[in-house]
Amino acid sequence: MTENYPALLVVVPLLSAFAIYGCSWLHRKSCLPLALLGLAIPFFISIRLLKTVFINGHVSYHLGGWAPPWGIAYEIDPLNALVLLAVSTVAFINLIATSGQIERIFPDRKGAFYALYLLFIVGLLGIVVTGDLFNLYVLLEIASITGYSLIGMGNPDRAPLASLNYVFMGTIGACFYLLGVGYIYIMTGSLNMVDVKGLLPPLYHTSAIIVAFIFCLVGIMIKMGFFPLHFWLPNAYTYAPSPAASLIAPLMTKVMAYVMIRLIISVFSPSFAFSSIQISRGVVWLACIAIIVGAVMALSQRDVRRMLTYIIVSEMGYIVGGAWIGNATAMSGAVLHIINDVLMTFCVFLSLGAIARSTKGYQIENFSGLFKKIPVTMATFVVSGLSIIGIPPTCGFFSKWYLILGAIEGGHYGFIVVLLLSSLINIILFFRIFEEAFFVYPKTNAVHTEGEASIAIAETPFVTLIPLVLTAILLIFTGIYSGSLIALIIKPVVSAGLL
Amino acid sequence: MEFLFTHLVAKYNFWLYIVLMMIGLYAMIAKNNLIKKLVGMNIFQTAIILFYVSVGSKKGGTIPIIEHGAGHTPHGIDPAHYVNPLPHVLMLTAIVVSVSTFGVALALAIKIYQRYKTLEEDEILTRIRES
Amino acid sequence: MKKLALLIVILSGGLLLYATKDFPPWGDPHSPASMHVSPRYLMKSLEETGVPNVVTSILADYRGYDTMFETTVIFCAGIACFMLLRKFEAQSKDVYYRHIPTGITIHVKGGKQIPPTSKEFEKIDAIWTPYDLIINTVSRFLVPFIQLFALYVIAHGHHSPGGGFQGGVILGASIIVVAIAFNLRTAIKRFGEKIDGIMSALGVFIYSGIGAICVLLGAEFLNYGTLARILPVSKIMARSHGILGVEIGVGIAVMAVMVCIYNNVASEGKHDEGL
Amino acid sequence: MIWQLDLAILTLVIVCAIAAITVKDLLATAILFGAYSFMMCLLWSIMAAVDVAFTEASVGAGVSTVFFVAAVFRTTRRTKD
Numbered sequence: 001m002t003e004n005y006p007a008l009l010v011v012v013p014l015l016s017a018f019a020i021y022g023c024s025w026l027h028r029k030s031c032l033p034l035a036l037l038g039l040a041i042p043f044f045i046s047i048r049l050l051k052t053v054f055i056n057g058h059v060s061y062h063l064g065g066w067a068p069p070w071g072i073a074y075e076i077d078p079l080n081a082l083v084l085l086a087v088s089t090v091a092f093i094n095l096i097a098t099s100g101q102i103e104r105i106f107p108d109r110k111g112a113f114y115a116l117y118l119l120f121i122v123g124l125l126g127i128v129v130t131g132d133l134f135n136l137y138v139l140l141e142i143a144s145i146t147g148y149s150l151i152g153m154g155n156p157d158r159a160p161l162a163s164l165n166y167v168f169m170g171t172i173g174a175c176f177y178l179l180g181v182g183y184i185y186i187m188t189g190s191l192n193m194v195d196v197k198g199l200l201p202p203l204y205h206t207s208a209i210i211v212a213f214i215f216c217l218v219g220i221m222i223k224m225g226f227f228p229l230h231f232w233l234p235n236a237y238t239y240a241p242s243p244a245a246s247l248i249a250p251l252m253t254k255v256m257a258y259v260m261i262r263l264i265i266s267v268f269s270p271s272f273a274f275s276s277i278q279i280s281r282g283v284v285w286l287a288c289i290a291i292i293v294g295a296v297m298a299l300s301q302r303d304v305r306r307m308l309t310y311i312i313v314s315e316m317g318y319i320v321g322g323a324w325i326g327n328a329t330a331m332s333g334a335v336l337h338i339i340n341d342v343l344m345t346f347c348v349f350l351s352l353g354a355i356a357r358s359t360k361g362y363q364i365e366n367f368s369g370l371f372k373k374i375p376v377t378m379a380t381f382v383v384s385g386l387s388i389i390g391i392p393p394t395c396g397f398f399s400k401w402y403l404i405l406g407a408i409e410g411g412h413y414g415f416i417v418v419l420l421l422s423s424l425i426n427i428i429l430f431f432r433i434f435e436e437a438f439f440v441y442p443k444t445n446a447v448h449t450e451g452e453a454s455i456a457i458a459e460t461p462f463v464t465l466i467p468l469v470l471t472a473i474l475l476i477f478t479g480i481y482s483g484s485l486i487a488l489i490i491k492p493v494v495s496a497g498l499l
Numbered sequence: 500m501e502f503l504f505t506h507l508v509a510k511y512n513f514w515l516y517i518v519l520m521m522i523g524l525y526a527m528i529a530k531n532n533l534i535k536k537l538v539g540m541n542i543f544q545t546a547i548i549l550f551y552v553s554v555g556s557k558k559g560g561t562i563p564i565i566e567h568g569a570g571h572t573p574h575g576i577d578p579a580h581y582v583n584p585l586p587h588v589l590m591l592t593a594i595v596v597s598v599s600t601f602g603v604a605l606a607l608a609i610k611i612y613q614r615y616k617t618l619e620e621d622e623i624l625t626r627i628r629e630s
Numbered sequence: 631m632k633k634l635a636l637l638i639v640i641l642s643g644g645l646l647l648y649a650t651k652d653f654p655p656w657g658d659p660h661s662p663a664s665m666h667v668s669p670r671y672l673m674k675s676l677e678e679t680g681v682p683n684v685v686t687s688i689l690a691d692y693r694g695y696d697t698m699f700e701t702t703v704i705f706c707a708g709i710a711c712f713m714l715l716r717k718f719e720a721q722s723k724d725v726y727y728r729h730i731p732t733g734i735t736i737h738v739k740g741g742k743q744i745p746p747t748s749k750e751f752e753k754i755d756a757i758w759t760p761y762d763l764i765i766n767t768v769s770r771f772l773v774p775f776i777q778l779f780a781l782y783v784i785a786h787g788h789h790s791p792g793g794g795f796q797g798g799v800i801l802g803a804s805i806i807v808v809a810i811a812f813n814l815r816t817a818i819k820r821f822g823e824k825i826d827g828i829m830s831a832l833g834v835f836i837y838s839g840i841g842a843i844c845v846l847l848g849a850e851f852l853n854y855g856t857l858a859r860i861l862p863v864s865k866i867m868a869r870s871h872g873i874l875g876v877e878i879g880v881g882i883a884v885m886a887v888m889v890c891i892y893n894n895v896a897s898e899g900k901h902d903e904g905l
Numbered sequence: 906m907i908w909q910l911d912l913a914i915l916t917l918v919i920v921c922a923i924a925a926i927t928v929k930d931l932l933a934t935a936i937l938f939g940a941y942s943f944m945m946c947l948l949w950s951i952m953a954a955v956d957v958a959f960t961e962a963s964v965g966a967g968v969s970t971v972f973f974v975a976a977v978f979r980t981t982r983r984t985k986d
Contacts, residue, residue: 004850004851007851015835015839018832018834018835019835021827021831022832025824063694063695063851064691064695064851065850066691066692069667070671112709113713115709116710119706122702134592135695135696138592138696138703141703142703142706145600145706148603148604148607149606149706149709152606152607152610152710152714153713153714156614160611160614164604164608167600167604171543172524172543175544178547179646182554185551185663186654186661186662186663188662190667199662207648207651207652208649210649211646211648212649215645510650510653510656512656512911512915513653515915517643517646517650519919519922520642520646522922522926524635524638525636526926528634528635529631529632531985534931534934535931535984538926538934538938541969542922542941545941545961548957549945549948549949552949552954552957553952555664555954556657556954557664558659560659560953561953562791562955563684563685564683564791564955565672565682565683565684576673576676578664579659581672581684582952582953582954583663583664584671585688586663587685587956588696589696590954591685591795592696592699594957594965595703595704595960595964599704599707600707601972602891602895603707603714606711606714606715606891607714608976609898609980612979612980612981618980619984619985683956686956791956795960796956799960799967803968891972896978898979
């Protein structure tokens, strides 16, 4: 069974999604346990896989028993396994934390919701693990279609339009990627990543391959909400229902960023991406603009959730910039930032979802006096906020540190300035909220009058609170161990890829 | 001129798919009506499918169903007699994906219409701004 | 906006056009796309899987994993439409009935209904279309033949164009024909929502279940050859049978999903009045 | 494979595509889009992609058009562009 883990990782949640939807018509109570089971197994499998690849270095799995260029293969290296672990952890914890909310918001269609939830995770896990360019497209579409419908279930006034815009942009992105793959296919005749990498070097100078690379890149950048192509992102994530927002916002964009890094390292070689075509400096400058625009736009928002979506835009700038500086340190920083950003965005969205129980809306004014009412939930919010700002020992600091080191090494000082500047803006952003929550007391005398009012805004229930605290601890934990994470897992793979 | 003509005959299929793709992309970005945008999206997707199918075609190739006798040489089956089947497989998947996206997008469009009673994007945006 | 769109379109079109100069000529049998991977499928498909239609053998076997996710995509679309549109509570207050012997229509207001026991009245759509004998009879005659053809397409996918997906769509279309020619309520009475939901899940479950059986038998996921251990056939025929099983799963799922999307889109999720 | 036929159908495809996005009635768009899909299907059967053509005939020209008409019926035929 152990050798089948790469397939089971994706297939177990897939099978359980089908079982859940079937069960939703027969026996509704079994939906949630099935969903939990369907996410717990991939979580344990991804831990085991990380262990296996850490020892063996690389796992290749041939689906259907057909050898790679003809069949589809899964390729797992330590980098993949790390991202897999992050994805499956977030999915599992989020389901535990938000199951109560899901049952409350969608009582009559929770089976469908859980099925879509699991299929979204299937898509993301498959994207990370697959070694076939076309298979990646199909999985991308699974993740996107489930994402569209999960987002479309949100705020009935705005969510459908936001989601439809996401459909249009997402489809353009996926089609551009597909066009790029078509250009690769017509020039090489293969779809397997390893095989394509071997066939490409004599074709590097051809315009078809350069255009293929640009189209794949643009398609993926649309999907990850990179700066000039980010218009769909803030609305889609702001109006999504909160269990879906805390799932999609951390995962989708980061997994796409990982796909970009994977395309650079293991399909087109870094020497092609960074030196053959002269776009790397341009992309880094674009990333700088993305960081600044994201931060400034975040500053102008009064709605906390909308502010966070702009922070995501700015974080994508960090990752893309780090990846395109083009040396091993910056690339390791970018990969570490993907992992960290998954965790911190997840923590901040999850705690925001928990806070929203006690407030009327997501406006900053609603946060007044929250520290008194829900101290633990606010503490997790503070931890994730500090991590996004980048204050040690939270994990955000360490990835920014590696990014800065890499930028110095690559001589890209503009990126450093922008990075520090956006950290300063993040400080303003978050301390604005902390101040409101800590020092300002609500003008209404809700706390002091009756006992009833204080019950209504009591601390988050344990089923949400424990996962939340766990995530916050994980943020610090990852921060402390990020040195060994870089040295043992990320750096060896990245350096081997960059050579 | 001679050069242009040989290029034209050799590649007009690829060029026309690009024209179709441009029509679709233009409709997706510039049109105001949501359903029109959807049609543009579908045209875009079918243009890409056309491109892939063009990649797979071979002059003098027949449909990729191996019949007893046809295309057999003493050494087995000669692949040059049959068109390349791999792009067809990929495009079956792409067609399915496009119809799925179409279904979901129609559902979203109906939901928008239920709320705003219009499908014009600018009218919806003014309604949102007013409220 | 229009100028920006034109700019983007011309830019991307120009890039794509520029790249075609390195393409091999159209229809060239010696282009890399036709030389590298695909010859093996054409040469070996018949002896390795026993399926003459190479497209089917690649679809369901060599790249069967893609096809499993393709079916999953369509399943996603089905539940997405259900999730986004379905309204369980909303029943329209005004109901229209037709008195069958006389053909007189009655408009009942205020949520009241004529008890379904009375056989003389039938519920009709708000936008009443005349009861058309020709359309009804022809579609009633046509449906079994459409379904028979669909089953042929699914079962004969090994030897001729077609397969689970096309057959499933045609099967779904046969039910949609009933919904259009009569009305949505008749179609739902024949093929209920619950059955529909379960069948859509069952179809994809059959596909991935066959793959999972291969894992349980000790081979890779979707390696149908290993089914020979439980089926009384050779390894090659086991692959062929595995492909058939998978196609049947795809057919069931696609049929159910097509009906589900149609029902929800045509009635805005209320499942009372269709097209 | 007759290239004249191929070119003629390609032209028709493009005409259908332009008509579908310019006509000012969504029901007409639906029907033109069905015609577009059918032309596409012909094109693919010329190129010997029978399975793709079959799928497009059943999905693009068949079920998709039905969905489209159903959606137009549930929303509106009106369009400004």
